[in-house]
Amino acid sequence: MYPMSTVTHPPAGPTDFVPADIDATRWETLAPLYQALLDRALKCANCLEQLILDRSELDAAAAEARANLYIRMTCHTDDEAAKKGYLDFVENVSPKLKETGFELDRKIVESPHRDGLDTQRYEVLLRDLTAEVELYRPENVPLETEDTKLGQEFSEVAGAMTVEFEGKERTLPEMATYLEVTDRATREAAWRGVSERRYRDHETLSVIFDKMLDLRGRIARNADFDNYRDYAFKAMHRFDYGPAACADFHRGAEEVCVPVMRSLNRERQEALGVESLRPWDLGVDIKGRDPLRPFKDVDELVTKTSKIFHRLDPELGAMFDSLRDGESLDLATRKGKAPxxxxxxxxxIRKPFIFMNAAGMQNDLETMIHEAGHAFHSILCRADPLLHYRHAPIEFCEVASMSMELICQPYLGEFYDDAEAARARRVHLEALARLIPWIATIDAFQHWLYTNPGHDRATRQATWLELNDRFGAAVDWTGLEQFRAVSWQRQLHLFEVPFYYIEYGIAQLGALQLWLQAREDQNRAMTNYRRAMTLGGARPLPELFAAAELEFDFGPPTMKRLMDAVAEELESLPL
Ligand SMILES: [Zn+2]
Structure with missing residues (x-):
C-alpha cells in the first residue's frame, strides 16, 4: 500500500491574489501581477510558500486564457477573430510569460527560505525549477529561436507535400486511407506515390536536420554538457530514468516485441495469400471486411461510452457524465473544425475539455476512451492547489489514457456484437505490438544521433538501416531500398521535439500492467488507478507508478510478462 498520508496538501482552492474577472488574454493585465510577485519581499518560508501559491493561481489564469483561445480556434477554424486571438496570445503573451516565469523560478530557487519548505511536498517542484535555472544560458536564447524556426521550415516542407492520385491532388494524411483498401494494386500505387513524393524533398530535409543537429550540439556545450542527449534529458526533467533505462527498453522491444510482431506479420501474409509482405500490406483488414462502425452519431457515442465507464467503475462513470454539461465536449466532426x-x-475552473472529430469509426471510439482517461486524471488531481502538480509527467499522463483503452475492452459489447468486439480488440493489441518496436527504433536512433556529433549522412543512413533490421517487421523492401533509407524523415518528432517519443512506450508498459491487474481483480486495479491519478504530478515518476502498484522498469523481463499476456489474448481472438 502506498503511504498516502505522508502527502499533506495545504487547503485547496484559489488564493485571492488574482481577481476573479481578470482578462488573462492580455499581457497588460497580467504584467502588474507578475511584477508584484517579482518585487515581493520574502521574509520567511511561509512568505515563499504564499508566493508559490499566488504564482500558481496567476499561471493558471494565463494557462486557462490560452486554453480557451485554443479551444475557440480549433472549434471554429473559419472564424478569423478566433484565429487572431490565439495567434496574438502565442506571439505577444507567451514569450513574456516564459521570460517572467523564468525570473520567478530563479527567485524561488535562490530564496534563502527554500530550506524551510516542506521537503516532501516541494521536492518535485524545486527539482524542476532548479533544473530550469541551472540550464539557463542567455546565449542559448537566440539558438533556441533558430531551432524553432528550422522546425517551422520542416513543417512547411512536409506540410506542402501532396500527391496526384485518382485524378485529384491529395494531402499525405488523405493518402494514408488508401493503405486500408482491399485492392492491392491501389495500395501499392498509393504507397509509391507518397514515398516518391517524400523522396523528392529528402535532400532539403537533410539540410534542415544537419543544421538542427549542429545547433543542438552548441546549445548543449553552452550549458556545459558533452552532448545534446544529456542536456535534453535534464531539460525534459528526466530525473528518474536515464540512457541505460532507455537501452533496457530497446532490448526488451527487440527480444520480446519484435518476435510477436513478426509472427503477426507471418499470419497476415498467409491470410492475405501473398508471396511476400510488402510495406503497403500492413494497413488492410486481412479478411477484406468493411471498417467497423461502432456508432451513428455523437449522442450514441457518449451514451454508450458512459455505460462502459459506469460498468467499469461508478466513480469514473459519474466523472464522465460530469463532462456532459454542454461546454466540456466538442466531439462531432464538421466543416470548420481543426483535425x-x-x-x-x-x-x-479546473475542468477538462475534450475535442475530437468523431465520424463513427473504431478509431473515434478509441480516441473517446483515451481522452476520457486524460480527463479522469485531471479531475482526480484537481484539488491540488499547485498548478505544477495538477499536471503529471507525460510518461504517466499516458498511463491514465492508454490503460483505459485496454481496461474498457471487455465492455465493447455496448457498441458491437461478439465478433466485432473481438475484431476491435485484436486491432488494438496488434497496433500496440507494432508500436513498441517503432518507438525503440526512433529512440535508439536519437541516442545515436546526438552521441555521435559530426557524423556524415552516409553513416547516419547506415545506422538507420541497421536499426530497421534490428527492430523492423519481416517486410520485403526489395526495390524500395532508397525509400527505406530516408524513412526516418517521416517522424516529425525527430525534427520538432527531439527525444520526445519513448514516453509513449514507458506509459504503454504501465498501461499494460494495469490491464493485467484488472484482468485479475478489477476493483483493485481501479482503486490503484484512482489513487495514483489523484497524485497528479506531486511525486516523482517512480512513485506515481508505485502508487498504482506498477513496476517502473522497461527491461526484457517486464516486457516479456506483458507481451506474453498480449500474445495469449491475441491467440484467443479470431483473426
Ligand atoms: Zn494521450
Missing amino acids: GGYQENRDR
Whole structure:
C-alpha cells in the first residue's frame, strides 16, 4: 500500500491574489501581477510558500486564457477573430510569460527560505525549477529561436507535400486511407506515390536536420554538457530514468516485441495469400471486411461510452457524465473544425475539455476512451492547489489514457456484437505490438544521433538501416531500398521535439500492467488507478507508478510478462 498520508496538501482552492474577472488574454493585465510577485519581499518560508501559491493561481489564469483561445480556434477554424486571438496570445503573451516565469523560478530557487519548505511536498517542484535555472544560458536564447524556426521550415516542407492520385491532388494524411483498401494494386500505387513524393524533398530535409543537429550540439556545450542527449534529458526533467533505462527498453522491444510482431506479420501474409509482405500490406483488414462502425452519431457515442465507464467503475462513470454539461465536449466532426483530438485543461475552473472529430469509426471510439482517461486524471488531481502538480509527467499522463483503452475492452459489447468486439480488440493489441518496436527504433536512433556529433549522412543512413533490421517487421523492401533509407524523415518528432517519443512506450508498459491487474481483480486495479491519478504530478515518476502498484522498469523481463499476456489474448481472438 502506498503511504498516502505522508502527502499533506495545504487547503485547496484559489488564493485571492488574482481577481476573479481578470482578462488573462492580455499581457497588460497580467504584467502588474507578475511584477508584484517579482518585487515581493520574502521574509520567511511561509512568505515563499504564499508566493508559490499566488504564482500558481496567476499561471493558471494565463494557462486557462490560452486554453480557451485554443479551444475557440480549433472549434471554429473559419472564424478569423478566433484565429487572431490565439495567434496574438502565442506571439505577444507567451514569450513574456516564459521570460517572467523564468525570473520567478530563479527567485524561488535562490530564496534563502527554500530550506524551510516542506521537503516532501516541494521536492518535485524545486527539482524542476532548479533544473530550469541551472540550464539557463542567455546565449542559448537566440539558438533556441533558430531551432524553432528550422522546425517551422520542416513543417512547411512536409506540410506542402501532396500527391496526384485518382485524378485529384491529395494531402499525405488523405493518402494514408488508401493503405486500408482491399485492392492491392491501389495500395501499392498509393504507397509509391507518397514515398516518391517524400523522396523528392529528402535532400532539403537533410539540410534542415544537419543544421538542427549542429545547433543542438552548441546549445548543449553552452550549458556545459558533452552532448545534446544529456542536456535534453535534464531539460525534459528526466530525473528518474536515464540512457541505460532507455537501452533496457530497446532490448526488451527487440527480444520480446519484435518476435510477436513478426509472427503477426507471418499470419497476415498467409491470410492475405501473398508471396511476400510488402510495406503497403500492413494497413488492410486481412479478411477484406468493411471498417467497423461502432456508432451513428455523437449522442450514441457518449451514451454508450458512459455505460462502459459506469460498468467499469461508478466513480469514473459519474466523472464522465460530469463532462456532459454542454461546454466540456466538442466531439462531432464538421466543416470548420481543426483535425485530430485532444484533451485540454481549463486550469482555473479546473475542468477538462475534450475535442475530437468523431465520424463513427473504431478509431473515434478509441480516441473517446483515451481522452476520457486524460480527463479522469485531471479531475482526480484537481484539488491540488499547485498548478505544477495538477499536471503529471507525460510518461504517466499516458498511463491514465492508454490503460483505459485496454481496461474498457471487455465492455465493447455496448457498441458491437461478439465478433466485432473481438475484431476491435485484436486491432488494438496488434497496433500496440507494432508500436513498441517503432518507438525503440526512433529512440535508439536519437541516442545515436546526438552521441555521435559530426557524423556524415552516409553513416547516419547506415545506422538507420541497421536499426530497421534490428527492430523492423519481416517486410520485403526489395526495390524500395532508397525509400527505406530516408524513412526516418517521416517522424516529425525527430525534427520538432527531439527525444520526445519513448514516453509513449514507458506509459504503454504501465498501461499494460494495469490491464493485467484488472484482468485479475478489477476493483483493485481501479482503486490503484484512482489513487495514483489523484497524485497528479506531486511525486516523482517512480512513485506515481508505485502508487498504482506498477513496476517502473522497461527491461526484457517486464516486457516479456506483458507481451506474453498480449500474445495469449491475441491467440484467443479470431483473426
Ligand atoms: Zn494521450
